Amino acid sequence: MQPENLAYALTQVVHNFGAAALIGGTVFWLWPTPRQEHARAFAWIILAAWCAQVASGILFGLTSLHYYGETPDLSAVAMVALVIKVCSAAAGFLLGARYLARGKDWGQGQVKQLFQAEAGLAALALTAAAFLRWFS
Numbered sequence: 001m002q003p004e005n006l007a008y009a010l011t012q013v014v015h016n017f018g019a020a021a022l023i024g025g026t027v028f029w030l031w032p033t034p035r036q037e038h039a040r041a042f043a044w045i046i047l048a049a050w051c052a053q054v055a056s057g058i059l060f061g062l063t064s065l066h067y068y069g070e071t072p073d074l075s076a077v078a079m080v081a082l083v084i085k086v087c088s089a090a091a092g093f094l095l096g097a098r099y100l101a102r103g104k105d106w107g108q109g110q111v112k113q114l115f116q117a118e119a120g121l122a123a124l125a126l127t128a129a130a131f132l133r134w135f136s
């Protein structure tokens, strides 16, 4: 067994479950009807999932650096996809953190908009992941 393959696979496990938590968590909160009474609990899960994506995304790069001495040579399309993922994660994290820090008095409509935005950003990042994968 090659250690770098194990490192990539374990990182990918975190990254895959993070993506599942983002899409699953936001959609499950919104559908079929917003679970307003559990909004903060779900917002924490989604915040943790954004953190897991950023940390495991960085770990992919560090694993490449450690085993090959360089990060993968990305094409222009892959680079745009990566930038989209990083921006989605940053925006998703900031939105969630703002709600958790200052959203106690938010109305139901505002909270629903937050989860819609989080779902949209997660879907955008997941779409970009496909382009990063196949244009690398």
Ligand code: HEM
Residues within 6 Å of the ligand: 015, 016, 018, 019, 022, 053, 054, 056, 057, 058, 060, 061, 085, 086, 088, 089, 122, 123, 125, 126, 129, 130, 132, 133, 136
């Ligand atoms: C800072 C944010 C992120 C970074 C730096 C990052 C980085 C990466 C890297 C380097 C890979 C491996 C690419 C390859 O196999 O060639 C990857 C794969 C993947 N990422 Fe991310 N990612 C980030 C955020 C996200 C988010 C927010 C999602 C989903 C909501 C996501 C979903 C995926 C998926 C599903 C794969 C596997 C793609 C495949 O192999 O088919 N990533 N990511």
